[in-house]
Amino acid sequence: MEEDNQSSPKLPIHGKRNILITSALPKVNNVPHLGSIIGCVLSADVYARFCRLRGYNAIYVCGTDEYGTATETKALEQNCIPREIYLYCDTCERFLPDRLIEGSCPFEGCDNDSARGDECEECENDLINPTYLRDPWCKVCQTIPRARNADELVIEFSDLKDKFEKYFNESVTGSWSQNTIQTTNTWLEQGLVNRSITRDLRWGVPVPHENYEDKWWKNPENVELCQFIGKDNVPFHTVLFPSMQLGTGENWTMMKTISVTEYLNYEDGYFSKSKGVGVFGNVVRDTNIPVEVWRYYLLINRPEVSATSFEWKDLQRNLNNKLLTNLGNFVNRVQCFIAKPESQGYGFVIPDAPGADSHLPTMSLCKKVGKLVKEYVEAMGKETQYWRLYKEDKPCCAVVIRSAVGLTHLLAQLLEPFMPSFSREVFKQLNLPPPHFSFSHERGEVLQACRPWEILPPSHRIGTPQPLFKELINEEVKLYKEKFAGSQTE
Numbered sequence: 001m002e003e004d005n006q007s008s009p010k011l012p013i014h015g016k017r018n019i020l021i022t023s024a025l026p027k028v029n030n031v032p033h034l035g036s037i038i039g040c041v042l043s044a045d046v047y048a049r050f051c052r053l054r055g056y057n058a059i060y061v062c063g064t065d066e067y068g069t070a071t072e073t074k075a076l077e078q079n080c081i082p083r084e085i086y087l088y089c090d091t092c093e094r095f096l097p098d099r100l101i102e103g104s105c106p107f108e109g110c111d112n113d114s115a116r117g118d119e120c121e122e123c124e125n126d127l128i129n130p131t132y133l134r135d136p137w138c139k140v141c142q143t144i145p146r147a148r149n150a151d152e153l154v155i156e157f158s159d160l161k162d163k164f165e166k167y168f169n170e171s172v173t174g175s176w177s178q179n180t181i182q183t184t185n186t187w188l189e190q191g192l193v194n195r196s197i198t199r200d201l202r203w204g205v206p207v208p209h210e211n212y213e214d215k216w217w218k219n220p221e222n223v224e225l226c227q228f229i230g231k232d233n234v235p236f237h238t239v240l241f242p243s244m245q246l247g248t249g250e251n252w253t254m255m256k257t258i259s260v261t262e263y264l265n266y267e268d269g270y271f272s273k274s275k276g277v278g279v280f281g282n283v284v285r286d287t288n289i290p291v292e293v294w295r296y297y298l299l300i301n302r303p304e305v306s307a308t309s310f311e312w313k314d315l316q317r318n319l320n321n322k323l324l325t326n327l328g329n330f331v332n333r334v335q336c337f338i339a340k341p342e343s344q345g346y347g348f349v350i351p352d353a354p355g356a357d358s359h360l361p362t363m364s365l366c367k368k369v370g371k372l373v374k375e376y377v378e379a380m381g382k383e384t385q386y387w388r389l390y391k392e393d394k395p396c397c398a399v400v401i402r403s404a405v406g407l408t409h410l411l412a413q414l415l416e417p418f419m420p421s422f423s424r425e426v427f428k429q430l431n432l433p434p435p436h437f438s439f440s441h442e443r444g445e446v447l448q449a450c451r452p453w454e455i456l457p458p459s460h461r462i463g464t465p466q467p468l469f470k471e472l473i474n475e476e477v478k479l480y481k482e483k484f485a486g487s488q489t490e
Helices: 034-053 069-078 157-171 179-192 231-248 280-289 291-300 312-339 358-381 384-390 394-415 420-429 474-483
Strands: 018-023 057-061 101-104 134-138 225-231 255-261 263-267 308-310
Touching: 018 384, 034 057, 034 255, 034 263, 034 280, 034 291, 101 280, 157 179, 157 231, 157 474, 179 255, 225 231, 231 255, 263 291, 280 312, 291 312, 308 312, 312 394, 312 474, 358 394, 394 420
Parallel strands: 018 057, 018 225, 225 255, 263 308
Antiparallel strands: 101 134
């Protein structure tokens, strides 16, 4: 996930803003769908790219799923060895992980007879212990398991209640998303129950894990911890993990910021791999829709407050009306005009623009751009007939064109966290070297937004302009809707 090609470890730097970014990860027991991708990995990737763009010392890491019980379940289903799916079990003569136990839901009003040992998907309630299931059975061999004592490490919430509530009250202001706060408050109101934090498995990380020390994870004075997860993982990141850190009494880097997404639905229903409904990661490339379009649509449709839906018609509207007509058309028109022969344009060479400071339309636009860029940093085109202006007022046209090409450079910089392949293509067409995207106060790059005609030098020769987006037509939308409506096999 880190793009820096470096042989030495990336460590916090004293005096800089050091940000440790983590995300949940799609489990290997199934192919991730679009909701899995936007729910954690893509959101964290955008923020990590933004941090690097701003010049922060950021590192983006996430765990692996090789020790999860969902992985073990998939390994058993596929009769695989652990090195293929990472977990291995050759017999049921051992304690069963919660996801290998199913039974009737114990919650009143729910008649689901195939609830898992960790949750019921129908009533969406979590089970603290799989022994709460009524009429449980082993998912591997279908026999009835029996209860017996096991040696486990348990987190004693009764001893940590005051410490955790102090941490929670100090952390939530302005840095935790509202749905995160609501879920955590619900857990606190229900009363925290002591929970096991280990499992009796043959494949996993031994605990305690001795001699573990990290410059990122035990450096709260210099490191900010930001986490991106889906709503179903909230209590593990806001209650259990911080409580385990507090329980050790050691100087851990505690979570400062957490961003949680709700569910992304598909058209009028839900994603379902078994029923073949929805778009899954392994077939996205088969659509031939560019990756920047997928990233853009998922991000503007990100379910931050409530559930949202992926809809093909909406993707078509956003691609055709915003990316193609607005963004792509602006960049392409500016570059195409610069590329025209000198009798009609500038022969691929960016013109000098003396007098830009006194060109009122440009200064008015740049004032607005500067304001918007400031909002962009804190929170996270005008139609011009160039050919007519070129014929009527060449000095004015030079100001407009040089400012406009500076704005295309600025757009590529600002959009890199969201659509990196788009930004790379713009730089390629501008005939700029492989980009190291940067937009920091230290280098004065933020101030350049108010003087875009100074971003690229005069006499710089651009490359060959090419369309940046392709229209998505009705026939293609109809084809994709039919293809992903339920025709796939599990």
